[in-house]
Amino acid sequence: MNFFPAAVALxxxxxxxxxxxxxxxxxxxxxxxxxVTIFGYLMGLMSGDGGSSPMAQASIWVADEDQxxxxxxxxxxxxxxxxxxxxxxxxxxxxxxxxxYDAATLRQRVIDGDTDLxxxxxxxxxxxxxxxxxxxxxxxxxxxxxxxxxLARIGVVQALGELTEGRVFTSMxxxxxxxAGTPEVMIQGMEQVSQDQYQMFQGVxxxxxxxxxxxxxxxxxxxDVSYAQAQAVGGIAVMMVLFGLTAAATTLLRERDxxxxxxxxxLPMPPGSILLGKALSTMVVGMIQIMLLFAVGEVLxxxxxxxxxxxLFVLMLSTVAAASAFGLLIASWAKTPKQAEGMSTxxxxxxxxxxxxxxxxxxxxxxxxxxxxxxxxxxxWSVSGFQDLFWKAQSLGDSGIQASVGxxxxxxxxxxxxxxxxxxxxxxxxx
Amino acid sequence: xxxxxxxxxxxxERLAVDHLEFTIEQGECFGLLGPNGAGKSSTLACLSGxxxxxxxxxxxxxxxxxxxxxxxxxxxxxxxxxDLAVYEGMTARENLAFFGELAGLNAGERGTAIDRGLALAxxxxxxxxxxxxFSGGMKRRLNLAVGDVHQPPVLFLDEPTxxxxxQSRNHIFETLESLASEGRTxxxxxxxxxxxxxxxxxxxxxxxxxxLGCGTHEELTAQAELPSGSTLEDVFxxxxxxxxxxx
Ligand SMILES: Nc1ncnc2c1ncn2[C@@H]1O[C@H](COP(=O)(O)OP(=O)(O)O)[C@@H](O)[C@H]1O
Ligand SMILES: [Mg+2]
Numbered sequence: 001m002n003f004f005p006a007a008v009a010l011x012x013x014x015x016x017x018x019x020x021x022x023x024x025x026x027x028x029x030x031x032x033x034x035x036v037t038i039f040g041y042l043m044g045l046m047s048g049d050g051g052s053s054p055m056a057q058a059s060i061w062v063a064d065e066d067q068x069x070x071x072x073x074x075x076x077x078x079x080x081x082x083x084x085x086x087x088x089x090x091x092x093x094x095x096x097x098x099x100x101y102d103a104a105t106l107r108q109r110v111i112d113g114d115t116d117l118x119x120x121x122x123x124x125x126x127x128x129x130x131x132x133x134x135x136x137x138x139x140x141x142x143x144x145x146x147x148x149x150x151l152a153r154i155g156v157v158q159a160l161g162e163l164t165e166g167r168v169f170t171s172m173x174x175x176x177x178x179x180a181g182t183p184e185v186m187i188q189g190m191e192q193v194s195q196d197q198y199q200m201f202q203g204v205x206x207x208x209x210x211x212x213x214x215x216x217x218x219x220x221x222x223x224d225v226s227y228a229q230a231q232a233v234g235g236i237a238v239m240m241v242l243f244g245l246t247a248a249a250t251t252l253l254r255e256r257d258x259x260x261x262x263x264x265x266x267l268p269m270p271p272g273s274i275l276l277g278k279a280l281s282t283m284v285v286g287m288i289q290i291m292l293l294f295a296v297g298e299v300l301x302x303x304x305x306x307x308x309x310x311x312l313f314v315l316m317l318s319t320v321a322a323a324s325a326f327g328l329l330i331a332s333w334a335k336t337p338k339q340a341e342g343m344s345t346x347x348x349x350x351x352x353x354x355x356x357x358x359x360x361x362x363x364x365x366x367x368x369x370x371x372x373x374x375x376x377x378x379x380x381w382s383v384s385g386f387q388d389l390f391w392k393a394q395s396l397g398d399s400g401i402q403a404s405v406g407x408x409x410x411x412x413x414x415x416x417x418x419x420x421x422x423x424x425x426x427x428x429x430x431x
Numbered sequence: 432x433x434x435x436x437x438x439x440x441x442x443x444e445r446l447a448v449d450h451l452e453f454t455i456e457q458g459e460c461f462g463l464l465g466p467n468g469a470g471k472s473s474t475l476a477c478l479s480g481x482x483x484x485x486x487x488x489x490x491x492x493x494x495x496x497x498x499x500x501x502x503x504x505x506x507x508x509x510x511x512x513x514d515l516a517v518y519e520g521m522t523a524r525e526n527l528a529f530f531g532e533l534a535g536l537n538a539g540e541r542g543t544a545i546d547r548g549l550a551l552a553x554x555x556x557x558x559x560x561x562x563x564x565f566s567g568g569m570k571r572r573l574n575l576a577v578g579d580v581h582q583p584p585v586l587f588l589d590e591p592t593x594x595x596x597x598q599s600r601n602h603i604f605e606t607l608e609s610l611a612s613e614g615r616t617x618x619x620x621x622x623x624x625x626x627x628x629x630x631x632x633x634x635x636x637x638x639x640x641x642x643l644g645c646g647t648h649e650e651l652t653a654q655a656e657l658p659s660g661s662t663l664e665d666v667f668x669x670x671x672x673x674x675x676x677x678x
Contacts, residue, residue, distance in 0.1 A: 001535050009532050017520040259514025263578070266479045266512075267533045268505035428483060 003276070006269040010277025011284070014251065018285055028247070028285070029292060032240035036293050039236045039358075040301045043228040058148035058155070059085045061118040063103045068126035070163070075121070077159035084155040107140055116145040117152050129164055132171040170194045218393035222304035225390050228360070230304070233297030234386030235357035238379045239348065240293065241286050241323045246344040248282040249327030253337045256427060265428065275423050278331070279324050279416070286320035304390050311395045318408035319382040325415035326378060332422035355379025360387075381407045432457040432616055433478065433585065438487035440473050440640075447473040448485065449640035455618060457584075460611050462631030463620040466671060470640040471620035472513050475587045478618065479510045491585065506535055511578035513589040513620075515570045519563040523554045523573050526562065527580050534581035544580050552576035553602055568599030575603060585616045592626065604630065624663040634663075636670050643670040 001009070019025060062078065064071050079086045089097040101109065106118035122136030129135055137156065141149045160168050170191050177187050252274075255261040264274055294312070297303045305312055327344075334340035354370070355377030356362060362384065366374065374380050385404030388394040394401050433455040440448040447470045455461040463471045477485045480496040489496045494504050517526045527548040531541045549555045552572035562570060575591050588607070592600045607630060611617055621627055627634050628648065635645040644654040644666075652659055655666045 001533050006533055009529065013518065013521070013529050016525070017518060020520050259512050259516040260518060262476075262481060262512045262514065263510060263516035263530070264533070265481050266505065266508075266510040267530070268502040268535055269533055270502075428481075 001267075001269040001273075003270045003273050006273035007276035007280060010264075010274060011280035014248070014278065014281035015284060017251075018248065018281070028244050029289060032236070032244065032289060032293055033296050035240060036233055036236045036296055037300060039232040040229045040297060043232040044226060044301065057083060057085050058117060058145075058151040059087060060148075060152050060155075061087045061101060061106055061109070061115050062121065063101055063106050063118065064121045065103055065123050066121055066125035070126035070129050071121045074125070074129075074159060074163050077162050078119075078155065081155040081159060083151045110140050110142055113142070116142045117148055119152070119156060129168075132164070132167050134172065134175070135160065135168070166194065218391075220307060220393040221391065222302070222307055222393075224302040225304045226301060227387075227391050229297070229301040230390040231356070231360045231383065231387060233294065233301065233303050234383045234390075235352070235379065237290050237293040237297075237386075238319055238323070238355075238382040239352040239357040241290050241320060242326060242348045242351070242378065243344075244289050245282045245286045245320070245323045246327040246330050246340070246348070248285050249278055249324065249331040250334070250337055250340045250344075252278055252328075252331040252427075253334060253340055257337070261427065271424075271428055272420065274427075275328060275332075275420060279328060282324040282327055283317075283320050286324055287316065290316045290320060307393065308389060308395045311389055311401060314396060314405060315382070315385045315389060315401065318385070318405045318412075319378070321412040322378045322382070322408040322415070325412040325419065328419040329415045329422070332419040332426060335426075351377040351379050355381075356383045378408065378411055381411075432459075432492060433618070434488075434490045435478070436488045438474070438477055438485065438489065440470075440477055440482070440485040442484075446640050448477060450487075451635075451637070451640075451642055453635055453642070453645055455616060457616055458611075458614045459633065460607070460617040460619060460631045462627040462634035463618065463637060464622065464624065464627045464634050464667065465620075465637040466622055468639075469622075469637045471622075471637065472589050473640075474637070475510070475589050475618065475620060479508060479587050480505055506581070507583055508585040508587060509534070509578040509581065509583040511575050511586065511588045511591050513593065515574050517562050517570065517573055517577055520561060522559045522561055523549060523552065523565075524558045526573065526577055530577045531580040534583075536581055544582070547582075548576040548580050551579065551606055566596075568595040571595045572599055572602060572606075575606065579610070582615075585618065586610065588617060588619045590621055591619075592621070592623075624667055628663045636667060638671045 018028075060078075062075055064075055075086065078084055079090060087098075088100050091097055103120045103122075106115060106120065109115040110118055118140040120138040120140060122138065125135050125137075127133075137160070139149065139152060139156065141152070143149075173194070174187050174191055177190065178184075252261070255264070261274075265271055294303070294305050294316070298305045326347075330340050330344045330347075334343065352358060354361070354374050356374070357379045361374060361380075381404045385401055385408075388398065388400040388404065392398075392400065396402070396405075435451055435453050438448055438451040439446060449470070451474060453461075463474060465471050476482055477487075478489060478496070480489075491504050491507055496504050518529070521529065524545055527545045528541055531544050531548075536544055549558050552569075552575065554569060554573060554576075557565070557569065562573065565573065571591065571594070575588070578588070579586055591607075592603055595603070604626075607617060607619070611630075617630075619627070619631055633645065633647055634651065636643045636651065644651050646654065648663055648666075649659065651663070651666050652661050655661075655669045657665060657669060
C-alpha cells in the first residue's frame with residue numbers, strides 16, 4: 001500500500017480503538033474539562049473585577065473597638081471598597097460569617113501568620129471624627145505583604161475621606177501647616193476653601209488633574225472577555241493536549257511490546273506510514289479535545305471564541321500539531337512505556353509552569369535565563385497566541401499570532417524529524 | 432525460491448543468527464527447529480525484511496528482500512508472528528479487514544478475503560466479537576488467518592501453536608496442511624519435534640544462532656551419525672545437547 005493511504009488506514013484504526021476505550025476516552029476528555037473549569041473559576045475569583053488583573057484585592061481583618069455609629073459607618077465604607085475584602089465577611093442576611101476578633105487577638109494572628117493585614121479602629125474614633133482630629137486607626141501588617149498593605153492603605157484613606165466628606169484631609173493639612181508655623185489666618189483660609197471643595201479632594205485622591213487618563217482597548221475585543229480566564233483556559237488546554245497526545249502517541253510503544261508492530265513492519269507499505277498514521281490520529285483526537293475545552297471556556301467564562309473562529313482554528317491546529325509531534329518524539333525515544341510516561345510528565349509539567357499554563361508569567365519581570373527558557377516551551381507560544389487572539393483581539397494578519405503559529409509549526413517540524421530518526425533506529429533497526 | 436546466504440543478526444554483542452545458509456523450495460514446508468533462544472524468530476525477522484541490523488543476502492524468487500522499499504517482495508509473503516499480533520479492541524472481521532487493506536487488497540478483494548480468513552480461523556460465528564473476548568486458541572487461529580489474509584505465496588509461521596488447546600492445534604495443523612496442498616511455501620518454526628515431523632519435508636535444526644544440520648528426517652539422522660530409524664527427538668537432542676535451555 002502507498003504511503004498516504006496506509007497512514008490514513010492506520011489512523012482510522014487508532015481512532016476506532018481510541019473511541020472504543022470508554023474509560024480512556026472519559027479520562028481524555030472529562031479530566032481536561034474539569035481542570036479548565038476549576039482553573040478558570042479560580043482565576044476569576046482571584047482576580048475579582050471581571051478578571052482584568054490577578055489579585056488586585058487585599059484581604060483585611062477589622063477590629064472595631066469604638067463600636068460607635070461613626071465607626072460602623074466607616075467599616076461599611078471599607079466593605080464597599082473595590083480594593084478590599086473586609087473580614088469577617090458580611091453575609092447576605094446582614095450577619096457576619098465569623099465572630100470578629102479583638103485587637104489583641106488580631107495582633108497575635110498576624111504574628112502567627114494566620115492573618116496578613118488587620119485594621120484596628122481604636123476607642124475614640126467617633127470623637128476624633130466629630131472634632132476633625134486624627135482618628136485612632138492602626139494598620140497591623142506582615143511586612144512581607146507589601147502589595148496588599150499598599151492597597152489596604154489606599155482603601156482605608158479613601159473610606160476615611162468619604163466618611164468625613166474630606167474634612168480629615170483638611171484637618172491633616174491644617175495640622176501640618178500649623179507645625180510648620182504657618183500664620184493662623186492662612187490656615188483658616190485653607191480650611192474655609194477646602195471645606196466647600198470636597199469634590200476637589202476626591203479628585204485629588206483619584207489622581208485627577210495630576211495625571212490625565214485615557215481609556216483605550218482593542219475595539220474588536222468582546223466586552224465580556226476576562227484576561228485571567230482566557231489565560232487559564234488557553235493554558236490548561238495546551239497542557240492537557242500535551243498530556244493527551246503523548247498518551248495517544250505512546251500506543252506506538254504498546255504496539256511494539258504486543259507484537260502488532262512486527263506485523264505492521266512486515267507489511268508491504270513504507271514504514272514511515274506508521275509514524276504518519278500515528279500523527280494523524282493523535283491530531284484528530286487533539287483537535288476534538290481542544291475544541292471541547294474552548295467550548296467549555298466559552299460557555300462558562302465567555303472567552304470570546306466567535307470573534308475570529310478562523311484564527312482560533314489555526315492556533316488550535318498549530319498547538320495540536322506541536323503537541324502531537326512532541327508525543328511522537330517521546331514515543332520514538334522511549335524504551336519502555338514507563339520511561340515515556342516519566343519523561344513526558346516531567347517535561348510537560350516544566351513546560352507548563354515556564355510557559356504560562358498555570359500563571360500568566362509574561363506579566364512578571366523575568367530574569368533573562370527564565371525568559372529564554374520560557375520561549376523554548378510549546379506552552380508559551382500557544383498561550384500567548386490565544387491571549388493575542390482573545391485579549392488583544394488580534395487575528396492572522398498580526399505579527400504576534402503569526403509568530404506563535406510559525407514557532408509552533410517549526411517546533412512540530414523539528415520534533416517530527418527527530419522522531420522519525422529515532423523511530424528508524426528504535427523500531428525499524430531492532431525488529 | 433528463498434535463498435539465504437551468510438545470514439547474521441546481532442543484538443549488541445550477542446549473535447542471534449550466526450552465518451546461516453539455506454535454500455527453501457517452492458511449495459515446500461520448511462521447518463526451523465530449535466530450543467528457546469536458538470534464533471528462530473530472529474531468522475524469520477530477517478526473512479520477512481524486518482529490521483536493518485542483519486548482514487548477508489536473502490533472495491525471494493530471485494529478488495532481494497532489501498532494501499525494505501521493495502514492496503513487491505513483501506507482498507509475496509505473510510508473517511504470522513510469535514506474539515499475538517492482532518488488535519484486542521477490534522473484532523475478528525475488523526482485524527482481517529484492516530490488515531488486508533494494508534497488505535494491498537482492494538475493497539472488493541477484501542470481502543472475499545475476510546470470509547475466507549474467518550473460515551480459515553473457524554471464527555465465522557464470532558466474526559463480530561472483539562478479540563479481547565476470545566480464548567487463547569481463538570486468538571492464535573485469528574493470528575494465523577490475519578497473516579494469510581492476502582494469500583501470499585510464502586507464509587512465515589513463528590510457533591503458531593504455542594499455548595493452545597489440542598482442538599485449536601489440530602485446526603491449525605489441518606489449515607496448514609491444506610495451504611501446503613495448494614502449493615504454498617511455508618516456513619515453520621517450532622521447538623516441538625512432532626510438529627516439525629508431521630508438517631515439514633525438510634528441517635533445519637538450529638541452536639545459538641547456528642545451523643546444526645539441515646535436510647529430511649533421514650538425512651538429519653545420517654548427518655548425526657545415528658542408526659537409521661532414530662526418532663527426530665534423538666537426532667535433535669544429539670545435535671543440541673541435553674543441558675537445560677532457559678532462553
Ligand atoms: N530485541 C532483542 N534484543 C536483544 N536480544 C534479543 C532480542 N530479541 C531476541 N534476542 C536474543 O536473541 C536470541 C535469539 O532470540 P529468538 O530469535 O527470539 O529465539 P527463538 O525464537 O528461537 O526463541 C536470544 O538469545 C534472545 O535473548
Ligand atoms: Mg521465537
